[in-house]
Amino acid sequence: MKRCDRMSEEVKLEEISAADFFYRNKSLAGFDNPVRATYTIVRELVENALDAAEVPERPPQVEIVMMEYKSKIKSSLPWYKMAVADNGIGLDPDEIPRAFGRVFVSSKYRLIQSRGTFGLGGTMALLYGQITTNIPFKVISAKENEPVYEITMMIDIKKNEPVIIEKRILRGVSRASFTIVESFFEGNYPRAKKKIIDYLHQTAIVVPYANISFLDPEGNFYIFPRSTNRMPPRPKEALHHPKGVDLELLQRLLRSTRARTLKSFLIRHFQRVGEKTSIEVLKLANLPPGKKPSKLDKQEISSLFHALKSYNRFLPPDPSVLSPLGAGLFELGIRKELQPEFVKAVQRPPSVYGAHPFIIEAAVAYGGQIRLVGDIQLYRYANRIPLLYDVSSDISYQIIKKIDWNNYGIKSPEDEPVVFFVHVVSTKVPFKTVGKEFIANVPEVAKEVELGLRTCARDLRIFLSRKRRKETLRRRYKLFKMYYQIIADTLRDMLGERPPIEVLLNRLSANVGEENGGDECKEESA
């Protein structure tokens, strides 16, 4: 049962379903083959760690170690031992079994946006490890100035219950809080490697305030250092937006409310509804404002529902429920990981599709260290998680294909060092399929993506035209210098006198200099 009428900052844990279902439907959660599973395990545990570390609003630090595990059992695929550590607030020893030992135990099922796609990912990862190796996993965690607990456990799949194998205190007091999750699984790192590194690289862009490091089974050590300590504001829980409820939810709210009148019911349970709006909506529904909410008959509920749908003057949904990155942080992340010559990010104003608020953040980066790959380079994020599969099916990809880039100074995005970024932030990301790897063509979302990209592209056009103008001037100067050299030499041959061409060249270099400090040109004419 959801309780949306009260906002709370405390972590809520709610049970939704059983582990068994997902055991039988592994592919749904991204475990369809060992390669994909290896990538998904890294991803889910890293997302969990980042989520854990972001709660107390301190810059996250996530350390990942993966190494090959020599098992006694003969297996065609290698086994790996993986440990992920975060600097979050840590977990109470009593919370740990519930948090990690049951599928669908999650803090994600409320009207609040957070990282993670399934709300079960971490546990699924551990469950997969258990299924393939039959080795229990460990959670080591401590709160600030409290003991360090180590809990070794397994999941009873049938009962969807944690089974604690061992629980012990490793140290009396830990000065810092942390959590380490350690598990074993059968996988294929060499083939998953590229995706995993891509994932970490793209994650580092969208969490520029996190330190991420990864020691891989081949002995490579990857570090993605933070470039800022600034973190985006935490999302807040919020009331439903009146346009975002379905009939079922409305009925439930009406039944359970403590509000005495319809007028106060609307004000109390919905955002963007005040006294005046409430009366206007009820007028539209042809319902008396003083009526008791629980006394509405089917007909009346329906007309209230339709009034909520057709009333056009609600403010857009409260964006504080969403947690976008912000253009500044987005740009920082992109600069840090890609070192482009140009980057521009925008955050679009909040919008709604169906019942759900969303914000699009878009960015375009150009030049610098960006390499050509012969295809459109698009980094997609959904609630700060990189989406790495099915790029060409994504609405953003299709929009980029559709835009005439010539208008923005780019002949074709495939052949130029340009990278696009689209971040969809929503309480419900409009994924097209259960695989949750690409965004569907929802008109409201598509429009925002296009506007976001075009806004960035306008700045890119200005940047490129300045850059090209500068290049043209520089090329022109070089050309003039070469030809006037010949002219001067020739005239000296003919007349025995070399004309002072430097005066002319200086005039040109002054023009080149206007565009940028002009240092280089002074050198040239010296």
Next chain:
Amino acid sequence: MEEMNVKKRALELARQIVGMIKKGEFPEIEYPPNSQKNIEFDEKIGYIFDPKAYSRIKGSRVKSLKTLAGVLYGLSRALDHLENGLTMTKRDFYYVHKVEKLKETLFPEDQRETDARIVLMELILGMPREAFSITSDPRGWIYGDIELIDKSGRVLRTDRVGEMGYSVPPRPENIKFKRIGVKAVIAIEKVGPAKNMIELGIPEERKIAIAILQGQASRSMRRFLRMLSDEGIPTAILTDLSPWSLRIAATVIYNSINSAHIPYLASPEARFIGILAKDVEEGFFRDYQFALEPLTQADLKAAIDNQFLPNLQNEFWQEENKWFLEEKKKAEIEIFKAMSPTARKLKDLFVRYLREKLDEHMGISI
């Protein structure tokens, strides 16, 4: 004399450019382009170069900067050649630019680039390229009782200097005529028939000179013919009956658009005596139509283009050209061979034809 002029003119130009640079201005060269605006056509004079519009090569423009540097470089090389008594061909001039230090600048892509520059230099200096040492491989001979003094001061008689006569030099201006003993000069397109006439002793017997064009008449040949014409010697032109030959004849008479800016290349007094369409239809060759050749595709295209050439606009040329378009045939001068298995017969035919034609078109009897 002319050499001095070229040098003077080139150095003057160089000094002007230095002057502009000294003033802090981007240098410019003004010149009359050989565009249609500046070229007129007059039936009595031929092509006339009459500059009304002028162009500028601007040293402040990327586009013309290369041209400016190229013209100056070209002039400096030409002066160097002149001073050392050396000539160069267009090909030589092309190679003069294929040097290491010009690799990123004036190094030409192909010869058309430097050829175009030569024309530009002619327009800027107002002098033919031969005046600034860029000459063609000599083409064209003159054979007949003409005594002349060549550049080196030697006296020559053009029917006593070899089987084909005197090879016309690139700069005929340096020649002076001492004595001219011919009634007319006949400019002949093809080498073979012309040589036959010489071998048969026709020039000596009939007191005519033979000018061998070897295809389109070279600039030096046209200049030389004009000099003879200026001496009062009637000039007749004998070519194939073909679309190309119309152009050859017209170029001798009127000069060509390409060299319209070079004066004294036209001989408006010259007469095109044959082979004419009527010679084939009802005249000298009427019984030998079986020896005609069909027009090739290229020939036919030339005939179509001929309809629009400014120097072929008068009724006579267009009537001649119409014959090709209708008959799709041509006659070559070699047709005399088809008419005369023996040398004696050939000589008779040549003489009869020339006599008939010179009388008809020019009132000259030989």
